[in-house]
């Protein structure tokens with residue numbers, strides 16, 4: 140098979156790293172060769188973060204370039220806009236409705252493009268807006284946003300019925316937030332159906 | 334065999350464990366930090382410690398290796414500049430137990446001040462060089478590194494890059510080998526590097542390098558992959574091998590090099606002779622390319638097309654070699670505002686930098702490397718330059734002389750963090766005080782090495798292995814210089830009045846002055862716990878929308894509908910904004 144490439148983008152602290160860990164564990168369980176690449180460092184201080192995941196029979200390069208992502212999952216609106224050049228022709232884009240203002244916006248030196256989704260929708264037929272953060276909040280903790288997105292992502296990639304994802308999620312989240320995270324997983328796949 | 338998904342850094346730690354490594358030391362630095370953090374998982378078998386700098390880390394490991402134990406030192410690329418002295422000496426002294434030095438280079442400067450290519454250290458220092466290309470090789474090459482170090486009596490440099498350190502892949506695990514510590518022996522002619530011994534040791538080193546090259550020509554990690562009908566030959570190492578494989582698949586033949594110093598010249602010649610078109614694919618400097626050209630293969634295609642600057646990826650290499658440009662499939666003409674890293678809500682550095690930013694008529698501010706480096710960014714903009722760890726204090730001496738020569742009466746104010754102070758800032762301070770320099774030396778103490786993700790340092794309560802540290806009080810250390818109590822102030826950086834007062838005193842007094850700010854990092858678990866439920870609130874009715882509170886650049890404060898707004902979930906009630914407000918409309922909740 141050909142290699143599938145996924146790009147996760149968000150803001151430091153949004154939990155992109157946890158779900159990339161869960162998805163790679165799941166892909167390895169399915170028998171795929173899998174590589175994941177994440178760049179942190181300066182990005183931890185509220186900067187943009189990106190994680191790249193590739194899987195297939197044999198994966199060489201762990202990272203991807205312009206026009207190479209089969210799927211982009213964005214935890215934040217502006218980050219979806221920033222990541223767009225990496226999307227492959229015909230690839231899919233899932234974006235959360237969440238807005239997190241960067242410092243230049245907070246200080247009034249830049250304007251937040253609230254219309255990002257509408258503009259993307261006009262260009263990219265496959266873009267899907269998901270209210271993952273909002274849903275996680277209603278389940279008790281905004282931090283479960285990542286699990287809602289994970290679930291949507293797994294479904295979109297057609298991997299949802301291949302293994303017991305909820306078991307993988309349960310193994311990778313703390314005991315005390317397990318119930319909530321599993322509820323978040325259910326909510327995520329339901330969203331994509333709607 | 335159990336397989337696990339490991340990052341390159343985790344795999345190096347695992348390799349050290351499996352190889353029977355007994356001592357490991359490092360100074361943190363992205364992208365190398367997780368190596369020692371993961372070695373600490375094996376602390377029952379490996380003694381490990383955060384050293385105060387890379388030279389000290391390498392010397393701790395060197396002592397262990399001379400003593401007969403397998404030892405590892407890890408650092409980011411610029412750390413190797415600091416550690417170069419013991420590395421060059423160990424190349425002559427040789428080892429007893431194996432010594433592996435890990436350098437994590439950062440092509441693309443993801444989190445560094447330069448993108449130096451540390452492969453060049455290997456021929457310079459005359460030590461062996463290994464370049465893993467994925468997590469499995471990180472583990473395997475670490476283990477091989479210890480063996481080769483002992484076999485050729487030389488430190489081995491394991492050169493990683495950010496993409497190798499921070500990418501994860503499947504790795505096969507093995508058990509820890511039982512490697513008994515070799516008996517320590519006294520051999521002055523080998524280990525005591527006086528001129529007379531050093532001359533002989535140089536000869537011995539050159540001889541062993543010849544032997545090692547013979548091994549390199551015929552070792553399992555330097556190999557050719559010939560593909561039938563190949564249109565070209567590709568010589569490559571490290572992460573670039575992965576890019577090459579993905580681009581060319583089986584259309585070309587490969588010479589994949591894992592042991593790249595001494596370079597296997599015979600093997601390279603045999604391979605290169607077979608191809609009219611020969612690509613050398615490597616990141617940053619033309620290390621392999623220059624050596625291959627020196628063998629007479631002037632037909633190689635390398636850096637004339639592949640960029641020297643920046644990190645590579647498949648798309649960049651494809652475009653460079655095959656002329657296939659990458660075009661984004663979609664375009665939206667809407668600008669995404671930049672998202673620069675910022676000081677966190679509640680960060681003590683913010684208070685100090687804000688106060689300083691108001692006094693730039695009196696001070697020339699000089700920064701250093703750490704979270705406080707962010708003080709250079711607008712709107713605080715209170716750091717003119719930063720060079721390398723420690724220079725934030727030492728360079729002030731020279732700068733103050735240069736300013737005096739041009740009649741600039743501003744006082745130079747240098748800043749380092751606590752970890753940077755212990756790293757080399759202490760030496761800098763010794764010179765500031767002993768030379769009676771007319772500068773202000775500031776130590777911004779947040780009680781942790783924050784920028785790299787909270788590593789312990791000599792000033793913290795516990796050490797890497799989770800045991801109690803003999804905590805070193807940096808204020809006492811500074812006082813030991815006898816600078817005098819009238820020339821040192823310890824302040825809470827979030828107490829605006831106190832910082833202002835200290836800065837005013839510092840500006841007025843002639844000669845050296847020290848300011849220590851004292852406030853633990855807001856992200857430390859115990860600090861976050863103590864601040865849980867606390868936040869500041871703007872009285873919406875009374876806020877006049879003057880935006881004064883926005884000047885401190887706090888990520889919790891924004892402006893909407895003509896009023897300041899504080900995000901409750903981001904704020905932790907540090908209260909700096911309250912001190913900014915001229916109309917007393919901000920109050921603290923949850924005290």
Ligand SMILES: Cc1ncc(C[n+]2csc(CCOP(=O)(O)OP(=O)(O)O)c2C)c(N)n1
Pocket residue numbers: 360361362363409411412415702703704705722749750751752753754779781782783784785
């Ligand atoms: C020679 C060298 N070693 C390591 C680093 C990596 N590094 C960058 S910032 C930093 C931590 C600084 O900690 P501290 O001085 O306490 O400041 P803080 O981030 O806590 O404000 C380190 C280790 C470096 N840049 N240079």
